[in-house]
Amino acid sequence: MFGRKYSALSVAWHATTGNRYLTPVWRDPEPRDRYDVVVIGGGGHGLATAYYLAKEHGAKSVAVLERAWIGFGNAGRNTTIIRSNYLLPGNLPFYEWSMKLWESLEGELNYNAMVSQRGVLNLYHSDPQRDAFARRGNAMRLHGVDAELLDRNQLQKFAPFLNFDDARFPIQGGLLQRRGGTARHDAVVWGYARAADGSGVDIIQRCEVTGIRTEAGRVVGVETSRGFIRAPKVGIAVAGNSSRLAAMVGLRLPIETHVIQGFVTEPVKPLIPGVITFGAGHFYISQSDKGGLVFGGDLDGYNSYASRGNLPTAEDVCEGGIAILPLIGRIRVLRIWGGMMDMTMDGSPIIDRAPIKGLYLNAGWCYGGFKATPASGWCFAHLIARDELHPVAAHYRLDRFATGHLIDENGRGAQPNLH
């Protein structure tokens, strides 16, 4: 009666008809023999790519292949922070474009992804750190991104619950991006899936890509657990598994896979309004709408595909939490999980052609690719459809490690576990 469109009325109608007429949010089709484009990876990036391919570029025959369930990877494991408070000109236009897409996402997808711009705050503890944040804030402003530098007094008003009394690294102020915030990660996945499906994209779950077939230096399709699927264009968007997929065509990426842990506590009444980042202590936190404190910190530090971490990092992260928020001490951690991070040598992503014709790479998102989801899909779709880099992602080239056009936000160099 209401078609697929969600509205207050349609919800009411389903409620009064006992939900009998609800239909799957996305179909569960059998894979076809061939598609024009196959996108590997049903995370946020893969789904967004498929959606924009169909929506912006009129692609008619697109499949997303997901080895497990959509959103089963990092898209459903991250700590949901969205922001565009970057420093470098290679990053700023891209993340700001992503932020703009977030800001209109609900209307675009007709799905409430709970994009919530409650602010992202980065704390500083010393004069040099303040100046570094000023530099970053000014870069943001030059790119038309909102940024405010708060001094201690302003910060005390904004976040009175921080440890202003006996912090080991005294809190002196912060860089605030009010437009930053969080989004509901699963809803982003489902929203893109629903919209992509509605535009004719086949989302194929439990379909693992086991090989990429090439002929004469071009891609002809992918081998999967559900058979061979022919496609002249194949996009890889598998985050922590990027090096494994690239290895299928003998490609070694400038990527190492690391584990990072995420934490959520038991739900409590509202305590922390936005996102707070304590860089000096490797800790960041926000509170979900359900009430759980969602936080995280450093990588575990060793290469791993295991999707789980160890105790020392968990302790370290919690130390960082108590250091700036002593009042969260008695709140209990409910769940700790791990995700596989595709860490590049400069900490920035790659959206580029692979050296094999028809093969495209979307990788290297490190622990910060959730916020990139809309723009990553947008730019990757552009690249696949037109075979040219999108201007806002023009710096995310694979050859930048050879040319030295690095995009190293924090200057850690080619040591992925330090980014």
Add this chain to the structure above:
Amino acid sequence: MGRLRIYARQPSRTTSRALVPHDRMPLVAHRNARHSYSSNPYGRIRQSGRCRVIANQAYRLPEVGAIDRSRSLTFMFDGRAYGGFAGDTLTSALIANGVRLIGRSFKYHRPRGIFTSGPEEPNALVELGAGARREPNTKATTIELFDGLVAASQNRWPSLRIDLGAINSLLAPFIGAGFYYKTLMWPASFWETIYEPLIRRSAGLGRAAEGPDPDNYEKAHAFCDLLVIGSGPAGLMSALIGARAGARVILCEEDFAIGGRLLAEKHEIDGQEGRVWAAQTEARLTELQNVRIFRRTSVFGVYDGGTYGALERVTDHLRESTPHQARQRLWKIVARHVVLATGAVERHIVFGGNDKPGVMLASAARTYVNRFAALPGRHIAIFTCCDDGWKTAADFATAGATVVAVIDVRREISRAFARVAERIGARLVTGGRVVGTRGGRSLRSIDVIGADGQAVRFEVDCLGVSGGWNPTIDLTCHHGSKPRWSDDQHAYIADKLPPGLSIAGAAAGALSLPAALLSGAKVGHEAIHTLGFIARFPDLPRTDEDPARLNPFWHVRGSRGKAFVDLQNDVTVTDIEIAFREGFRSVEHLKRYTTLGMGTDQGKAGNVSGYAIMADLTGSSITVTGTTIYRPPHVPIAISAFAGHHRGKNFRPTRLTPSHRWAAEHGAIFVETGPWLRAQYFPKFGETDWLTTISREVTAVRTAVGVCDVSTLGKIEIQGTDAGTFLDRIYINTFSTLLPGKTRYGVMLREDGLVMDDGTTARLAADRYVMSTTTANAGLIMQHLEFCHQVLWPTLDVQLASISETWAQFSVAGPCSRATLAKLVDPPFNIANERFPHLSVASLTVCGGVPARLFRLSFSGELAYELAVPANYGDGVIRVIMSAGAEFGIEPYGTEALGVMRIEKGHVAGNEITGQMTARDLGLGRLMSTKKDFIGRRMAERIAFHDPNRPCVVGFRPTNRSARLQAGAHFVPCGAAPTAANDEGFMSSVAFSPSLGHWIGRGFLQRGPERIGGRVRAYDPVRATDVEVEICNPVFIDPEGGRLRA
């Protein structure tokens, strides 16, 4: 029934915890309890000790149980006082007092009672304690009762009885699973301003503590051969075998008593009560030196390398911990082998109205009766699909309660059970279903349909539900494997086990007591053999038969009212149906769409039922459906416990310089620089702002002499015949040609060709150098050198030692520095300029025999020295330097003046070595040797590094000399719009130069060196400044270097 009043023991020391009833005492369930017999002999408890307790405990049973009736305790719940006994949990005490209504559910704010007797509790959550000690969401079932305990219900407003949030229940059809994804989007701006704040406020269960956690937390390590997790019959058997074989055994039990289910059942072992057998076994174990028993200790995580995380609740059960005692202790237990004997948790059956206070797990109901002598109801019915439910019926009857009915979903039951029903006078409904419940804030009756379709209503105040058992196997999944469904055991059982872990007892599906004992013995025996111990297979204790047949039954179709699968998150069967219809059929999607299992019980109470119901809907077997991934921690753990001592000022170690005490005595203001606390400046009486102080310090150095502690710089001693070669490969410039007795400034790159660090390195002898690094990079560079030596060039004859902490080092700078130091150096050392010119180094003694190293180095641009002495002489030597310099007007100076002078002099500093700069960017390109190879040389050739447009270092001064500069400002051409396209670089450091009388700065500007003399805007919108600056040479003071050679 009259109001109760308890006169609590008034503690002699504190008043804050005194039990004074609130003015506004919310009504509790007493009023509502329909079966309160004040004739109960335990309705009145005699006065005990100093404490005059009048408590009714109307539901307390005489004689039975493992509570200590000689120790009565008082506690408060929702502002009202009650009595209980040592050995009670909060829930058992509340049950004994007839309290039914404990909390409200998450979403619909439905009245909720006590559902379980353990950590799987979804309903009875309370705020425990008050103020800064308030602990929200605490499972009342796990709270060991203590005298003076204060707890309150949560997530209700205005009160537990009357909660306006319950209106959500009416909206339920509209706010089922996933509703928010489909609505609340219009208009978009309403999300942050209206919808979300509303959702946030109504979500969230309890309130966090009001202030910083006042308690202490500890960390500890333990090592053992055999770790046994769980002290039920299986765990005890394993522990016993390990212990007798001489293995180092650790037994962890999360309860405060040893025995597991033995505490709750009426089993006999070797002719005595199971509980007594457990106590005797505990005593036997305790006697052995090689056994440690950790009670109140939850093993919460299985990590790599046989490491297990465990949390010991050290003082949570005490009214007050002693001042330095830890509240909780986080153990890291490294075990060679582990026996997991964590038992099983009963599952419920889902039917309409299954959440009413009074509906509880049958096993929990009998735990309350048998262990705690607390009667959850006087008129009980049992709803079961397995033999186990019958135990509860029997135990209730024995305890003197009326068992109104037993509803067994099985059409055929053993004759023995039929006889039981007859004996206890219970109506037996085979092939029956509970299809509805009645009662507001507590259960009044249940509606049952028999096999024949006949409806019956039973008036009951308690319904025990028994749906079979789920083995507690979460820990086996922490390495990533998923459990597997067993059609034999009708449960998820462990599949792939983490290395070195085996599983016994009910956790392994051995549900009956004889089976559990046998399993514990077998698994323990095998484990101990694999560890290389020799143990005889033990005689098994004699026990009674213990039937455990099960006919899995998940959900009563067509029952009336909301049927809850996950009680805490209010996930109903309808929600699972919605998820099914909308395609959220994989368990991961189901969980995320409906929030099934995401509550504080971590899905222990409802998950499996949810999966089964979904399996039913999809028509696939539960085997295919599978489970979500179990993650640590197995039970929720306080953030404080993970953090331990690392909080407040102890978050990270604080390093103090050798002259710290002296500086403090002289009024220094200290600043955190990395781990160090350094003197920032030394204000004098009457100086009101830092600029005055710093300018005075700078002027003192430029005109007389100053002293500064520079010990924080990294110092690395490099020895060996190849030391020179080694350094040539490390630095971009050459050090093998440096003459002994000389120092040289050097720059090193990372492998990627960007600048890593800079500093001076001195050659003390042909095979001996001492390198200095920046303060921030001291550790990193040591690591880097070790890597280079050990991995890249292991054949070089080089030895490295970090001596950063071995030496105190003072910079003595200014025209009078030589005269000052001349008074310190011991003869025959000659400090005269000709004998000890700029960039010299020498080992010598000072102050009459103190070994020292003297470097002639200048950071300030003045004639200057750095004097190093063994660190423990640091305090003494700074005092001597100060008195030696007094006649010249010596002043101590801090990091600020140091910074000002290095900017004036044009030196690179730490905050410019951002890891993004080439040597050329920093104005150091000419140091790059072309004659040798060094780390980073090849990568530094990359094309982007030679882009002439890269911003390079230059100096700046405000065109209007009175203007102030800001580091972090960006450079924009004068007259151009401040846009990204016009961004030409940034200001890296600024200072007010007392020598020049205006602000100066350094920064990175595109084609900077070519543009000296030109102008540019320093644009700083985040601080609302915008200053025109002149581009100039970055060396502001004495560019010829005459002063430092003087």
